[in-house]
Every structure is written in C-alpha cells, then in structure tokens.
Amino acid sequence: MKNFVHSVLSRGIRASLLAIQPQESTSDFAADPQAPPPVIVEEGSIASPIVLAAPHAGRYYPDWFVEAARQPLDDLRSGEDSFTELLAQPAHSLGPPLVRATFPRVLCDPNRAAWDLDPRMFHGPIPPFIRPTERGLSGLGSIPRITGNYRAIYRSRLPFSEAARRIATYWMPYHTTLARLLQHTHQQHGQCLLLDLHSMPDAAESNMVDFVLGDRHGTACARHITDRAEQTLRALGYSTARNTPYAGAYITQQYGHPSKNCHALQIEMRRSLYMTEKTRTPHEGFQPLAQDLAVLIGSLLEHMG
Structure with a gap:
C-alpha cells in the first residue's frame, strides 16, 4: 500500500497528461470552469x-x-x-474517519482501476497502458460509457486527454486520500479495516436481501470479521448474503490484504430500506438504518479490540 499511489502515477497518469497537446480540442469536455468540491475526509478518532x-x-x-x-x-x-455518507454519520461519530467522493461515479468511478477503460469510447491514439477488464469493455470502467441503467452517456467519442484529465482530477485525489489514511491507521494500530459503503437497487439479481457483504470470497477480509458483521446484521433482523451478486470490486481488491492485517469489506445496502428510489428521497427508514449501521460498526470495533 505504501507505494500504491506513486506506482499508479508512474505507470500512466503522468505519461498521459504530458501527451495532451495544447491545441487539442476537448469540445464540450473542457476543464470545469467551477472548481469541484474536494474529496472530503471527516477525521475520526x-x-x-x-x-x-x-x-x-x-x-x-x-x-x-x-x-x-x-x-x-x-x-x-x-x-x-445516494446518501450513503449521511447514513454513515452515526457510525462515524463512534470514531472511524469517513472518506467520501463528492463527484458522481458516472463522471469518474474510483471503484475501477484507473486505466480500466473501453477503448471504443475515444477517438485518436490510445496509450498502450490501457488495460480494460470485461467490466470496462461493457462500458462500466473508470470513465463509464453507459449509465447505471445501461444508456449511452455521450453523443460522440471523447479525446483520450479527457479521460486522463478526469483520472488526475477525481480518481487520483480520492485514492491518494484513502491510501494514506489506511496506511496511517495501520501504522497506529497494526491493523485496519476498510468498510466500503454502497447501495443496491431492489432487483432480482440482488436476491432481494437487505445486505450483501463482499470480501472477494475471503481474499480481501478475514473470515472472522465478515462473520461478525453478518452475525450482527442478522441479530438486528436483516437478511444477508455474501459475495453474490456483489463480491467487491477494485477498492476491496486493492486495499484488502488479510495476511498483512489490512482488511476491506464491501457493504451493499438495499436502497428501499432507507429511500424511495424513484424520487431519490429518504423516507422513515433512514434513521433506523443509520442507527443500525452504528451498531454494526460498534460491534466490529469491539471485535477488533
């Protein structure tokens, strides 16, 4: 983890940014005239x-x-x-720091590898360090080609310089912040546990359970930690599943190394537990779920000593 940020930068971002020519037009995708809000770190204990x-x-x-x-x-x-960072506030008040992206995943997805991109999105030359996965080729890479409901985002192909700009502007600061915080936590305690908070729609592929715990089939988080999380949620009355259909993506894979006492667990929460998905508005279930998340984090804090 120590050299993670540097290694990603040296492999691709620096080279691609240097390759951007001043005369190259980015059409409607020129630099944002309004500076985006920064990645936010809410310091905990x-x-x-x-x-x-x-x-x-x-x-x-x-x-x-x-x-x-x-x-x-x-x-x-x-x-x-929507609102996962607000759901986490009672849990955050127990001590754990909270890192959240302020930019949307449709603009840049930090839960994909930096250069997991569909080459068909771009016009002009494509750098050799592009490494698309099956997910990236489907249109859901670090710069998505399609929306969450599988509709094409763009009217025409983008210059690759636009992808490089977004990786440098959004993806890189998020992972720099997260990697450094996890490294500091591990140095302080000899262990760390990243809880990566997500939400999922009410859909058949989610098995309609309340929570899906993704530990990449035991490779990203020690089993006793996932067991404790599942036991706590079930004691609170929630239905759970492990790794199906969400086993965890780039973030859990990158930061979860149980052999080094670095654990990462992806937590998917069913959206209808706390919001009306059609209108994206919280409902009466919001506060109870937020309080139960705090119970879960309290249980895990106790478990980790």
Missing part, C-alpha cells in the same frame, strides 16, 4: 482501526458534463449510491 468510505455517494454534477451528456440528469444519477 485515531483510536479506531476502522475507516469508512463512500466512493459512490457524490452528487456534484458539473454543468458542462450535464449539458454535454445525451441523457437527462435523472438517468445520469441512476448508478448513484
């Missing part, structure tokens, strides 16, 4: 070995992006994990 994160909670949609997209804002928001 150094006594906590747990770090909370909400990578898909961002609701800052730049005007230039909305105006240039072919889909309306409501469709652009279809993959948003």
